[in-house]
Amino acid sequence: MTDEAVAERRGRRAGGGAARRAERTAPRTEFARFITRNIPDLEILNAEALEIIEANAETVLAEIGVNFVDNPDALALWKDAGAEIDGERVRIPRGLARRLCATAPRTFTQHARNPERNVEIGGRNLVLAPVYGPPFVRDVAAGRRYATIEDFRSFVKLGQMSTYLHHSGGTVCEPTDVAVNKRHLDMLHAHMTLSDKPYMGSVTLPERAADSVEMSRLLFGADFVDRHTVMTSLVNINSPLTFDSVMMGALEVYARAGQACIISPFIVGGAMAPVTVAGTLTQVLAEVLAGVAYSQLVRPGAPVIFGAFVTSIDMNSGAPTFGTPEAAQITLGAGQLARRLGLPYRSAGAFCGSKLPDAQAAYETANSLNIGLMSGVNFMLHACGWLEGGLVSSYEKFVMDADQLGILHRLAAGVDISAGGQAMEAIREVGPGGHYLGCDHTQAHYKEAFWRSGVLDYKPFETWEEEGARDTATLAAAKVARMLGDYEAPPLDPAIAEALADYVARKKAAVPDAFV
C-alpha cells in the first residue's frame, strides 16, 4: 500500500476552482489515523508468573513502601487513604493501590486543535509520538552538536509532515540556546503553531505545567480545556520507589486540570532495578501502582498511562543498552500487567545505543518497535528520531524511523479474509505455471496491496550505483531537506496566534534568564 492509500487527505476542502487548484499544487500532507490493532498481543507471562509478580508488587508496597519526597500534602492524602506514613515513607496496605487505580479511565481521548488529529489512548489502539529529551542533535552534513530552538522547530515540522506519526510529542530536543526557565514557553509555542497534532506539556516544574495549561486554554479555549484532555505529559518516577516533588508537582497540576500523564518508571536494569526480568517487572508494577493511585487521590478519574521505560546496562561499560532481549521481555510482561490493571500502556520506542543512524541503530530500533507492537503498547513515545541512548535527536533517523512506523500500521491491521482477500478467482485464472502480474485481481488490488517505504531503496543495483550508491542515512538526509522545504504551517486563527505570542513574550519578560 502506498502512503496515499493508507492515509486520508487532510480535510477542510474549500469549494471553488481556486481552492481546487491550490490543492493540486500544494504539497500534500498525508496522515494515518492512530493504529487500532486487529491482531492479538504476545503474552509471555503465564498465569502463575503474573500472580507471583502481582503479589510481590503488593508486598513491596506494603512492607518496603515508597518515598514521597518533600511533599507533605501527598503524605496527608496517603494517610487519609489508609496508608502507613513513616517520615517520607509511604507503606500501602495490600490491595489499596490497585483499588485506587480503578477510577482511572481505561481509555481517553487526547484532543488536537485539528479534530481530525485527535487520538484515542488505550484499548486496542497505538498512538505514536516522537523522541523526547535529547540535548544534542545530529545530521549527516553537520554531525553532532547541541540542540537549538531552530532544531526544535525543524523536528516539530518533520513530525507534522510525517504520515505515520500521530502526535507532535514534547521535548523533541532540548533547545539549549534558550534559558532553562523559558524553554518550555518556546517549545509549547512551536508545537501549538507549527503542528496541529496533539502535544505534551512541560513537567520540569509545577509552574511550567501551569503555563502549559494556560497556553492550552489560549489555543483551545478555556472552557474546552476544562472539559477535555488536550495534553499527555511525561512524569518519570525516580526509580527505585521514589516520587520527587518536582515530578509529583507537575502531576498534581495536570491531574487537577483533567490533563493526562504518563506515570513511568525510568529504569536502567541493574542500576535502578534488579538485574532480572521478574524483579524489574515487580518494581515497575509497584511504582506504577503507587503513582497512578496517587493521581487518583489528587483527582479521581484523572487520565493516566501505565509507563515503563526500561533498558538494561552493559556491565562492561556501564552504558545503557537498547533493543535487547531483556528489555523485550519486560516490555511484553509489563503490557500484560497494564491490561490486567485496566490502564493504557506506554513503552518501547525507536531505541538504540548507536552513535550513528547505521545498522546498529536500525537493528536495535526495529527490535523495539516490533516488540512494542506485540506488547499492546497504547502510547509509544520516542517512536522516531532517537539516537545514542537518547542523547541525540537525529534528523535522518527521525524520517527513517517514521517510515518504519508505516509497517506497524499495516501489520496491526490484520488479514483481510473477504472474498477479495481470499483471491480464489485469481488462483483459478492464473493456474499452474502462470503469472499474477497481469491478472484482473492484481490489477484491482495492487495499488493498496503492499506497504511501500518512502525512504528505503528498492531500485536495481545498477540504477542505485549510478545514482551514487547512497546508504540509508544519505537517502534520509535528502528526504529531510525535501520535507523541510515543502513544509507549510497548518492554518491558525490569527487572534489565537497573537494571544499565544503575547503570552510567551510576557512570561519571558517577567523574569531574568536562568541557565540552571
Added chain:
Amino acid sequence: MTDEAVAERRGRRAGGGAARRAERTAPRTEFARFITRNIPDLEILNAEALEIIEANAETVLAEIGVNFVDNPDALALWKDAGAEIDGERVRIPRGLARRLCATAPRTFTQHARNPERNVEIGGRNLVLAPVYGPPFVRDVAAGRRYATIEDFRSFVKLGQMSTYLHHSGGTVCEPTDVAVNKRHLDMLHAHMTLSDKPYMGSVTLPERAADSVEMSRLLFGADFVDRHTVMTSLVNINSPLTFDSVMMGALEVYARAGQACIISPFIVGGAMAPVTVAGTLTQVLAEVLAGVAYSQLVRPGAPVIFGAFVTSIDMNSGAPTFGTPEAAQITLGAGQLARRLGLPYRSAGAFCGSKLPDAQAAYETANSLNIGLMSGVNFMLHACGWLEGGLVSSYEKFVMDADQLGILHRLAAGVDISAGGQAMEAIREVGPGGHYLGCDHTQAHYKEAFWRSGVLDYKPFETWEEEGARDTATLAAAKVARMLGDYEAPPLDPAIAEALADYVARKKAAVPDAFV
C-alpha cells in the same frame, strides 16, 4: 549474558597436560544449542480465517490441481493414490493430500558429525542456518564481486565459528569459479571438512543429490546414513502450483534415502501468488500439501519441512521487497497452518533488499528475524549474511546478523520466575532511592543477566570517536578478519578426509567442466 555464559564449550576434552595447555591457548569456539521456545507463538489468524484458508487450499488442489512436469513416475504414484490425472495436471480429491501428510514426522533429528551439534527440527525448536544461494559476495574492503570457492570456504568457516548459528547451511554463496557440474562436490567437501555442524545437500540435479548422499556415507559411515537423517535440503516449488522434475528428482533421491527436505513455495507476492495475504496463504498451503504428500508417496515417513519463502513485489520497480508487513503476516499465518498440519516449519531470515549492510538492511532484517521467532519457525534458512534481495552474501552482515541471533535465544528462553528471578531480597536490600549495582543479588547474577552483543558498540561517545567513529559495518569487518584469523578446522579422521578428497577428485575427473 555473555557469549561465554550462554554457550557450552565444545566437547571432546582430551586428558593430559598437553591437551589442557592446548585448550588454554587455542581460540575457543563457543556454540549455543538450538533454541527451544519457552514463549508462545503470535497467532494472527482466528479459527474462521484458518478454516477458510484450509478449505480454499483443498478447493485449489481438487478443482485447479497442480502440475508435475516431465515426471511420469510421479503421475503414476498420484494415480495410484487416488488423484485425477489429466496430462501433467494432478487434481487431488479433498482431504487426500492432508491424509498423506500424516505419515511425515512432526519432528526429526538431523545429525552432525559432531554429535553435540545435532539439531532437533520441529516442535518448539528453532534451528538457525546461514544465507543460501547468492552469486555475489560483498565486503567493505573489496565491494561487490562474483563469489568464488574461496569465498564459499570463508563463509563456512565463519558459520563454524558463529556461536548462535546451529547449521552450516548449503550454498552459502555460489562458487562461480568452479564448473556448474562440479560445484556441488566442492561445496559439500567444504561443509564436511571445515565445519562440524549439520549441512544441506545439493538439489540442482538428482545425480548431485545422489553425490550428496554418497559423500555423507563416507563421512558418517554408510550404515549410519541408512538409519539417520544427516542432511536437510532445499526443494523449491515453482509457484504457482508447479513441481518440476529437477527439484522433484532431488526430493525423490533424498526421501528414498531417509534424508530431509524443505518443501518450499518460492513466492514473490503479486507475481507468483495473489497480491493478498489470504490468497498467498491459500496457495502456499495447497503447494506444500501437494509437495509433502508426494514425499510421503515416495517414502512414507520421509522427514520434510513445511517451507514458505514469501516476499512481496515493489509495484514501482518490480523488485522484491523484504521486512514488509505483508511478508510478516504471511509468515505468521503460515506458521499456524504448519502447526495444524503437524509439520516442522521453515520461514523468515535475515532478509533485506538493501545493497549495503546499512540501516535499511538492519531494519528489514530485524523485522523478519523478530517475526520469525514469533511465527514458530523451526528451521530458519538465511538467518545471517543475506544482502541485496539474496543476490549477495555479505561478510560483514553475516557476523552482524549472527550476533543478533543471540537475541532470539534469550528472548525465546522466557522469564525466570524462580526466587532468584523474583529478586525480592534485592528490592528489600536496596529500598527507595538506593542503587542496585553493588547489591548481593546483582553481584550474584550480573554475569548472566543481560545478553551482550559481540559486534555492536556500547562505548561512550568520546571513546567511540577516539577509536575512529566506526559504523557497524566497519566494526563487523574487523570481527570478520579476527574470526577468519582465529579459525581452526574441527578434527576429522584422516581416513575419512582422504576418502572424501578422493571421491571429489574422482568425480571431477570423470566428466569435462560444464558452465551451464
